[in-house]
Amino acid sequence: MVNPFLYAAQVSLLLALSRGITAHPIARSTVWETVTVTTCKNACVPHPTSSSVTSVTSGCDDTTTSEVTTTSTSETSTTSSSPTCTSSPPPNNDDFRKRNYDTIHRIYNLTIFPNQVPIITYGGAAVPDGLFANDTSGRISPVGNFTDFEDSIEYFFALPPIPQSNKNNAAFSRFELAQFSSECPEVAASTVYLYTSVVNPGGPDDGKLITILRQTGFWKFNAKGEVENYDLDLIEIDHFISELTSTDYDTPEAQAELIATTCMTQALRCVGPYQEYESIEQCIDVLTNQKKFGSFTNIWSDSVVCRSIHLVLTITRPAAHCPHVGPSGGMKCVDYPYLVREFDDERLWGRTDLFRCPGVPAY
Ligand SMILES: *[C@@H]1O[C@H](CO)[C@@H](O)[C@H](O)[C@H]1NC(C)=O
Ligand SMILES: *[C@@H]1O[C@H](CO)[C@@H](O)[C@H](O)[C@H]1NC(C)=O
Numbered sequence: 582m583v584n585p586f587l588y589a590a591q592v593s594l595l596l597a598l599s600r601g602i603t604a605h606p607i608a609r610s611t612v613w614e615t616v617t618v619t620t621c622k623n624a625c626v627p628h629p630t631s632s633s634v635t636s637v638t639s640g641c642d643d644t645t646t647s648e649v650t651t652t653s654t655s656e657t658s659t660t661s662s663s664p665t666c667t668s669s670p671p672p673n674n675d676d677f678r679k680r681n682y683d684t685i686h687r688i689y690n691l692t693i694f695p696n697q698v699p700i701i702t703y704g705g706a707a708v709p710d711g712l713f714a715n716d717t718s719g720r721i722s723p724v725g726n727f728t729d730f731e732d733s734i735e736y737f738f739a740l741p742p743i744p745q746s747n748k749n750n751a752a753f754s755r756f757e758l759a760q761f762s763s764e765c766p767e768v769a770a771s772t773v774y775l776y777t778s779v780v781n782p783g784g785p786d787d788g789k790l791i792t793i794l795r796q797t798g799f800w801k802f803n804a805k806g807e808v809e810n811y812d813l814d815l816i817e818i819d820h821f822i823s824e825l826t827s828t829d830y831d832t833p834e835a836q837a838e839l840i841a842t843t844c845m846t847q848a849l850r851c852v853g854p855y856q857e858y859e860s861i862e863q864c865i866d867v868l869t870n871q872k873k874f875g876s877f878t879n880i881w882s883d884s885v886v887c888r889s890i891h892l893v894l895t896i897t898r899p900a901a902h903c904p905h906v907g908p909s910g911g912m913k914c915v916d917y918p919y920l921v922r923e924f925d926d927e928r929l930w931g932r933t934d935l936f937r938c939p940g941v942p943a944y
């Protein structure tokens with residue numbers, strides 16, 4: 582049934598691969614998106630659009646289309662306003678939009694395989710400066726809350742699938758920042774589509790689309806433009822995971838397999854001072870008989886599903902993450918009431934108005 586040597590071989594392969602890719606960062610070709618920003622010359626809100634086809638203009642007559650990474654959107658012009666742009670902010674006021682857009686764009690770019698591999702291998706040290714504040718914290722539903730830099734960046738960059746981690750050999754191959762708005766320097770809202778495709782260079786199915794993950798939510802920036810807080814939702818992640826893995830986790834067979842895999846893998850990574858279970862058998866017994874299996878619609882719970890997700894992070898920092906996989910759940914895989922998980926902003930951030938631009942009336 583489950584072969585420990587097979588799992589050991591897979592983990593060694595993953596480590597070898599991670600090192601190889603780190604040494605040669607462009608070892609595999611990745612499909613890059615072309616991002617363009619369509620800007621009204623009289624400085625109305627830029628409309629970032631992303632597609633491989635010609636970008637669509639926003640409806641004003643005087644538009645410029647430019648690569649977002651190379652061109653400033655803060656052009657000024659003396660041309661008269663077109664009807665769709667009459668409520669624009671003054672010229673030059675939209676620099677922060679480009680800054681916030683670029684930051685979010687750079688964050689998602691690092692989730693695209695193999696860009697995240699150095700972060701899986703080296704942790705926070707491999708994250709470029711300027712993306713996250715050192716005290717960043719946030720909530721990602723339905724996964725959990727994250728209260729410091731390492732915690733946050735591991736969620737963002739160590740959880741995205743790598744080809745070796747799923748039956749389809751799939752990873753995020755490109756993304757679209759499909760929706761974006763930033764009304765003030767402190768706050769932005771975005772929706773990203775993460776395209777998930779087979780990575781199998783030379784194989785007949787290389788590049789085949791497996792599925793897409795949608796993440797939507799709000800970001801809060803500090804004065805330096807780094808992400809200080811985030812409140813994001815993974816939409817229908819249960820469907821995403823079942824398509825990614827081609828597995829129906831409602832079946833007893835799939836549940837038993839996930840328990841076995843989790844117990845095998847933690848036994849390889851949570852060793853010495855980080856050991857959580859007496860043996861693989863004891864782990865299987867605890868996860869089968871003392872924990873609910875749970876569901877990917879609510880990963881943040883005292884469940885097998887939660888442990889299987891946090892297991893992914895044990896490769897980066899076993900000291901921090903092995904307890905989450907262990908019997909206690911290490912304060913992460915524990916049951917909080919729904920009203921606390923989703924609504925207790927005061928408890929998580931000490932305030933409730935983080936994602937509101939200054940001057941927006943309180944609720
Ligand atoms: C995305 O990341 C890769 C690897 O770090 C980099 O080479 C590329 O320029 C980035 N693309 C954009 C659009 O930022
Ligand atoms: C975070 O950065 C600030 C300065 O930007 C520094 O004063 C503080 O000590 C840093 N905190 C940590 C935990 O690194």
Ligand SMILES: *[C@@H]1O[C@H](CO)[C@@H](O)[C@H](O)[C@H]1NC(C)=O
Pocket residue numbers: 726727728917921922925928929
């Ligand atoms: C997560 O949120 C809960 C409930 O608000 C809180 O008690 C816990 O300390 C938070 N944990 C982290 C790691 O932020």
